[in-house]
Every structure is written in structure tokens, then in C-alpha cells.
Amino acid sequence: xxxxxxxxxxxxxxxxxxxxxxxxxxxxxxxxxxxxxxxxxxxxxxxxxxxxxxxxxxxxxxxxxxxxxxxxxxxxxxxxxxxxxxxxxxxxxxxxxxxxxxxxxxxxxxxxxxxxxxxxxxxxxxxxxxxxxxxxxxxxxxxxxxxxxxxxxxxxxxxxxxxxxxxxxxxxxxxxxxxxxxxxxxxxxxxxxxxxxxxxxxxxxxxxxxxxxxxxxxxxxxxxxxxxxxxxxxxxxxxxxxxxxxxxxxxxxxxxxxxxxxxxxxxxxxxxxxxxxxxxxxxxxxxxxxxxxxx
Numbered sequence: 001x002x003x004x005x006x007x008x009x010x011x012x013x014x015x016x017x018x019x020x021x022x023x024x025x026x027x028x029x030x031x032x033x034x035x036x037x038x039x040x041x042x043x044x045x046x047x048x049x050x051x052x053x054x055x056x057x058x059x060x061x062x063x064x065x066x067x068x069x070x071x072x073x074x075x076x077x078x079x080x081x082x083x084x085x086x087x088x089x090x091x092x093x094x095x096x097x098x099x100x101x102x103x104x105x106x107x108x109x110x111x112x113x114x115x116x117x118x119x120x121x122x123x124x125x126x127x128x129x130x131x132x133x134x135x136x137x138x139x140x141x142x143x144x145x146x147x148x149x150x151x152x153x154x155x156x157x158x159x160x161x162x163x164x165x166x167x168x169x170x171x172x173x174x175x176x177x178x179x180x181x182x183x184x185x186x187x188x189x190x191x192x193x194x195x196x197x198x199x200x201x202x203x204x205x206x207x208x209x210x211x212x213x214x215x216x217x218x219x220x221x222x223x224x225x226x227x228x229x230x231x232x233x234x235x236x237x238x239x240x241x242x243x244x245x246x247x248x249x250x251x252x253x254x255x256x257x258x259x260x261x262x263x264x265x266x267x268x269x270x271x272x273x274x275x276x277x278x279x280x281x282x283x284x285x286x287x288x289x290x291x292x293x294x295x
Contacts (some may be wrong), residue, residue: 025059025122035090039088044089051077056286062200063105063106064105064124064199065086083090089290091109096118096199103127103231104232105232105288106126107123111124121212124199125207125209126201127202127208128203130201134185134205136230139182139227140182140225142181143166144178144222146212149166150167151165151167152164152178154249156204162169175192187206189209189217233249234247234257236264236265243273243294245261248288
């Protein structure tokens with residue numbers, strides 16, 4: 001643990017001296033008008049690569065890598081092809097401090113202050129499956145547990161009778177190595193022993209991160225850290241004097257997405273600058289990436 005704290009301190013110093021490059025995962029959040037972060041990258045598929053391998057390598061989830069590469073087989077991509085790595089995002093909103101989770105894009109944003117400046121880090125997540133949706137609302141972290149014990153609920157044991165009533169820490173524990181308890185019973189932010197589940201709607205309602213990401217977030221976050229959970233499939237922003245939109249369909253129809261886009265753009269007084277054909281194309285062919293729609 002001491003080594004982790006030293007490493008984080010070094011990272012903080014690098015952030016403040018500007019050594020971190022764009023796309024490295026830590027971004028300045030001082031300017032509320034600058035809500036587009038990161039840069040789009042590319043990656044050449046090599047032998048035995050899957051899109052899941054590429055996703056974890058770049059800190060994105062299964063949903064993001066497949067949305068950005070809809071014509072690529074996620075399990076057996078053609079060797080030698082170059083894929084799009086969606087490491088650019090429109091931040092849904094800027095918090096003074098705390099965690100913002102956007103269920104629609106399956107991504108978590110952590111805002112923190114250091115030396116009088118606001119920064120944010122962002123991580124892909126897995127969330128609740130249909131019928132076990134992750135709750136929306138404003139909560140807080142009420143506890144932190146390293147090496148948690150997993151106690152399957154009665155429903156889980158009825159569905160899978162061979163489940164043990166108590167699963168100790170270790171490779172068989174679906175909570176991974178770290179648990180952040182939320183101020184709503186039975187819900188938390190945790191790791192996973194199935195990294196391929198990040199970027200999927202697969203949990204019973206909790207929020208799961210890659211093992212390396214939850215280890216970092218666990219060190220940063222503190223008890224009473226605010227946690228705001230939203231579900232916003234459409235985000236809009238101005239970036240380099242142009243209007244951008246980012247769309248995550250999540251089963252919504254084109255009409256529903258268009259209505260949400262209109263609400264977002266009008267609410268930010270951006271609709272008058274939009275090229276209607278570009279907007280329609282972005283809605284019809286969503287990539288999960290910030291897409292330019294200016295006139």
C-alpha cells in the first residue's frame with residue numbers, strides 16, 4: 001500500500017507539471033467550458049488479439065470498442081487491420097468533487113482537487129443487467145473494504161443452488177479485491193474476477209471496474225465521497241469552435257435519440273449552429289465518439 005501511495009504522489013506531481021499527455025487518463029477539469037477530453041487513437045490488431053484485449057489495453061469497455069468498430073468481429077478480428085480506439089469523451093457534467101457515473105455510456109468520472117486545481121480521471125464500468133438496473137440518484141461512499149467477502153443474496157442462491165453462502169477473498173470472488181459501499185443497501189463499486197464483463201450490462205446492479213482501475217479508485221476515493229449516477233445517452237459540447245455530439249443508443253429508437261439530442265443542443269444554445277444532415281447521420285450511425293455536427 002505504501003508503494004501505491006508513493007506512485008500516486010509521483011503521478012500528482014507529473015499532472016501538475018504538465019508531463020501527462022492527452023489521453024493518459026488524467027485531465028484538467030478547471031475550465032467548465034472544456035468538456036471534451038482525450039484523443040481518438042488507433043491500434044493495429046496482431047495475432048490472437050480480440051477487441052476485448054484492445055479495450056483493456058486502452059482503458060475502455062466492451063461496449064465502447066464495439067460501438068466504435070461495428071463492422072469488426074470482436075472475438076476474431078482480422079489480423080493486421082487498424083481499429084478505432086474511442087479514447088475521447090464529452091464529460092456529461094463537471095462536479096466540484098466526487099464521482100459521476102453515466103450508465104448510458106458505462107463510464108465513471110472521478111473529480112478531485114490537488115494544489116488548488118480540479119482534475120478528473122475516467123474509467124469504464126460494467127453495470128446492472130435488465131431487470132436489475134443500477135439505480136440513478138445522488139449517493140455517497142459509506143465504507144471501504146479491501147479483500148471483501150461476497151455473500152450471495154437469497155435470490156442468487158435460488159437461481160444457482162450450488163453457490164456457497166460465503167465466498168472469501170481470492171480468484172473466485174466476483175467482487176474482486178476492493179469494495180466501495182454506497183449509501184444504498186447492497187450496492188457498491190467494486191472490482192471483478194471477470195474483466196471481460198466491463199462495458200456490459202451484466203451485474204445485479206452494482207458497478208464493476210477492471211482490477212487495475214478499482215485499485216486506483218479505491219486509493220483516491222474516501223468515505224463520504226459524493227456519487228452521482230445518471231443515465232444520459234446523448235451529450236453535446238463545443239470543442240475547438242465546433243459543435244460535437246456523442247450518442248450511446250442503448251436500445252433507444254432514432255426518434256427518441258433525436259428528441260434527446262434536441263433537448264441537449266437547445267439547452268446549451270447550440271442547435272442554431274448545427275448542420276441538420278450531420279446531426280441525422282450521427283443519430284442514424286452512432287459510434288459512441290464525439291462527432292462534429294457544426295454547419
